[in-house]
Amino acid sequence: MAHKIRAISKRLPFASLHQFWIAEWQKRIDDFDTIVVFDNAATQKLLEFIKSRITKRTKLKIWLWNVPNERIEYLKENFDVYCFDQNYSKEYGLTFLEQFYILDSVNLDEKTDVLRDFYFVGADKGRIQQLDQLAGMIEESELTYQFDVFSDDKQSNRSGINYLDSKITYPEIIKKIQESKVIVEINKDGQVGLTLRALESLFFQKKLITNNVHIKNYDFYHPNNIMIWEHGNLKELEKLTNFLGEPYHQLPTTVTDRYSFRAWIKRING
Incomplete structure (x- = not known):
């Protein structure tokens, strides 16, 4: 692939996430042109860890799924920050990016009675x-x-x-x-x-x-x-x-x- 991307979800606890990084991604970090970290996983410790190991070729981006964010000044001063809310993006000079939905885990073929x-x-x-x-x-x-x-x-x-x-x-x-x-x-x-x-x-x-x-x-x-x-x-x-x-x-x-x-x-x- 010309461009590879890895997203770190906010749904994972930081401890296991950090261990996963050490075990799986540290040796492969050069494989990714873009790394996206979701807001609740974006602790300063994790972000600095990633930042210290990527090359200038790799883009590290933050996705804000929840606003307001108490660390917004730190995030926008150090990273490219994207946000789903237009007003919040405009107020803090972030890049607005529309929300998304993942449908893969849902069985739409299964019929459900309306109750x-x-x-x-x-x-x-x-x-x-x-x-x-x-x-x-x-x-x-x-x-x-x-x-x-x-x-x-x-x-x-x-x-x-x-x-x-x-x-x-x-x-x-x-x-x-x-x-x-x-x-x-x-x-x-x-x-x-x-x-x-x-x-x-x-x-x-x-x-x-x-x-x-x-x-x-x-x-x-x-x-x-x-x-x-x-x-x-x-x-x-x-x-x-x-x-x-x-x-x-x-x-x-x-x-x-x-x-x-x-x-x-x-x-x-x-």
Whole structure:
């Protein structure tokens, strides 16, 4: 291959990651033209370790999947930093690069019965008030929902809001998404980048309710598939029912492929 790339995932604990580097990659480091380190794995110790062993030919890049990042000044002063969020990229002078999704581990051929209309999964992070209001709209419309919220503080008594004290596995989340008609996404204030929920809706052909108004700017946006929810607007109730009744608008594979990991690798290696 003319260009080889290696990505270090944030999902690995640093100790085992460092040992893996010593055991497997130290002897092969010259094989790679580009090395990408994901944010949660990007400890200063690991980055300096890699930096001390690569040649000038090898590019070391950092991918920010989570913002804000408390070490952003150190990262941008020493490395090429890429970020999924446009606002954060602009504020700190980073390179904006769209989010991606890896579909390889999911069996799309496996048929799953639809059990509910709406599904949310995520940490509280100040979302309960919005989730409670949306749940009320759903109940008033006589529709069904399940909101799995990671929180120790039970702030709503609605039957469809489940408070979890431990995380559930990603395959379990995917199963619940496949069992639902609509994925619910509530972004933090100021966040405009694509989240995992938005990409799941794209790849699993599920409808999406989101408070991210900037999603209209993406090529996969279609009003049949994506509803932008205005928290506190009582007129949203009728809009919610109509949205669920509209047929899903099929998108060409050229659009979906743009957000694949393969396409992302090509862009970050460009």
